[in-house]
Amino acid sequence: MRLPTKIPDDSVSVQMHHTESVDPTLAAWINDLLKDLLGWGPWTFVVVLGIAIVVIPIWLIISAMRHPDLGEEAENDAD
Amino acid sequence: MASLSKFNPFSRRVDGEKRFYGWNVVGVMFFGMFLVLGTRNSFGVFVDNWEREWGVSTGEISVAAAIGWIINGFSQPILGKIVDRYGGKVMVVVSMIVMGVSYILLAFIDSVLMLAVLFGGVISFFAGGVSPGTSGAVITRWFQRKRGIAMSVVAAGGSLGGLVLVPFLTQLMLATSWQTTWIISGIIVLVLGVPTSALILRNSPDDMGLLPDGEKRATGSRASAEQQNRAQALMRGGPLGSDSWTEAFKSWPMWQLSIGYFVCGITTASISTHFVRWAISEDISQANAAWAFGILMGINAGGVVLIGLMSDYFQRHYLLALVYLIRGVAFVSLIVLPGAMAMWAFALIGGASWLATVPLTTGLTADVYGVRNVGMLGGLINFSHQMGGGAAVLLFGLSFDRLGTYDPAFAFGAACLLIAGLVILTIKERKYSIRYAQPQQAAV
Numbered sequence: 153m154r155l156p157t158k159i160p161d162d163s164v165s166v167q168m169h170h171t172e173s174v175d176p177t178l179a180a181w182i183n184d185l186l187k188d189l190l191g192w193g194p195w196t197f198v199v200v201l202g203i204a205i206v207v208i209p210i211w212l213i214i215s216a217m218r219h220p221d222l223g224e225e226a227e228n229d230a231d
Numbered sequence: 232m233a234s235l236s237k238f239n240p241f242s243r244r245v246d247g248e249k250r251f252y253g254w255n256v257v258g259v260m261f262f263g264m265f266l267v268l269g270t271r272n273s274f275g276v277f278v279d280n281w282e283r284e285w286g287v288s289t290g291e292i293s294v295a296a297a298i299g300w301i302i303n304g305f306s307q308p309i310l311g312k313i314v315d316r317y318g319g320k321v322m323v324v325v326s327m328i329v330m331g332v333s334y335i336l337l338a339f340i341d342s343v344l345m346l347a348v349l350f351g352g353v354i355s356f357f358a359g360g361v362s363p364g365t366s367g368a369v370i371t372r373w374f375q376r377k378r379g380i381a382m383s384v385v386a387a388g389g390s391l392g393g394l395v396l397v398p399f400l401t402q403l404m405l406a407t408s409w410q411t412t413w414i415i416s417g418i419i420v421l422v423l424g425v426p427t428s429a430l431i432l433r434n435s436p437d438d439m440g441l442l443p444d445g446e447k448r449a450t451g452s453r454a455s456a457e458q459q460n461r462a463q464a465l466m467r468g469g470p471l472g473s474d475s476w477t478e479a480f481k482s483w484p485m486w487q488l489s490i491g492y493f494v495c496g497i498t499t500a501s502i503s504t505h506f507v508r509w510a511i512s513e514d515i516s517q518a519n520a521a522w523a524f525g526i527l528m529g530i531n532a533g534g535v536v537l538i539g540l541m542s543d544y545f546q547r548h549y550l551l552a553l554v555y556l557i558r559g560v561a562f563v564s565l566i567v568l569p570g571a572m573a574m575w576a577f578a579l580i581g582g583a584s585w586l587a588t589v590p591l592t593t594g595l596t597a598d599v600y601g602v603r604n605v606g607m608l609g610g611l612i613n614f615s616h617q618m619g620g621g622a623a624v625l626l627f628g629l630s631f632d633r634l635g636t637y638d639p640a641f642a643f644g645a646a647c648l649l650i651a652g653l654v655i656l657t658i659k660e661r662k663y664s665i666r667y668a669q670p671q672q673a674a675v
Contacts, residue, residue, distance in 0.1 A: 174273065174274075174275045174276065174393065174397050175275055175503070175504070175507050176276065176289075177507045178275075178507050178520070178524060179275055179401055181507075181517040181518070181520055181521040182397070182398065182521045182525060183398065183402075184518070185517075185521040185522065185525075186398060188518070193406075194402040194403070194405040194406035195406050197398060197399065197402035198399065201396075201402070202399065205399065205423070206423065208262050208265070209424070209427040212259060212427055212431060213427060213430060213431065215258070216258075216259075216430065219249070219250070219252055219255060220249050221249070221439050222252070222431075225439050
């Protein structure tokens, strides 16, 4: 299947490698696939993924605050 | 069991003592990459809405993305230099504040021009502050022996950020609006990213009276002097290490690493950009293509951690060459295998090599040239990646337009990867890396 290709149209898509954006078409395809697979509504996705996003920094902060080296640093600063 | 525990890179205890604080720093940088790359990856999700509301074409919005690509490439050495001088903490925190505020402002724009200024300019510039280059500059100060695994965990954060935040923001937009989605993105970065970085991140182990890798402080003047020499050697690097970053360009490894990363840019940007068009041209179904890309990203996150772990036990340049050659095999599979089979082969083979270049390249740069200039040098190597990627996106598109098939472009990619693999193989790591320096050399 031959498709018309315009160079500038290509550059918006991309690049989940370093810094750039997901292809809009691919994002729509992945979205359809997830919907078919799990049958969830948008809000269910938002809540489930949102919890995953929030849990990471909470765990990081608790883990660091319980670390003895951070406590020692705070004591030294206070002195 | 005791000998096996030596190979556990995340072991909670170092030498029978507490867990090394450097792993908390790795956690923060992982989350920083997760947030910044994940939200930037999501740009494409908003394109349809902007086209409809502003009455513009994809090509016009592409200009903003292309500006962002170039600005991000230029920003990395500049911000890397600042990280080398002032440390990573201030850069990460400031970058996140600017990006978070800018995401909120994106909700109020109504033209491509404002998108180009805000996303292509401000956000893309400061994204360089939480990039593989600048995070490498932080992590290499904290780790020497476990540099590979530490760097690879941080790199995997970017990959997982795309996997989680792209569907999250897509669904959020479906449930609300694109404006609300950008506001919530900004709030996430400001409320979760900024405090986490400000509270936990430290520029170097020295800031907390610690040593790299959690090494215990030696007792006795001789042992202590040796330890100090090792710490200085870590900053200085191997025999090519210098106070001036420009000196690096007078030696081969800098060029060899840059050539490799240039090819990395060519081959990842071209595939990512042209993946959908190629899949359609091969009559591959949407669901299969989505599955394949998801699997590629999943293997990518696992592959980068595995390669990073291995790189702490083997010479990094062998692994880096292997990664380029494996990716070359994946490119060949796109040419010789029929449509769907080629896609799955590429997802499985290529996925393992997709991001593994990041920790290996940054680790080698720090091993050879030392830690003091790694932000700047890493940024410059990243710049070559961006330039290779930009050129390849154009060339692959032109090739498809003229020839009606991607096969010649894929063959070009495979040839470039073969060359990159061979060039990297010629790096004399044993001669130039601080990892293999003799004790008397390290002490000089």
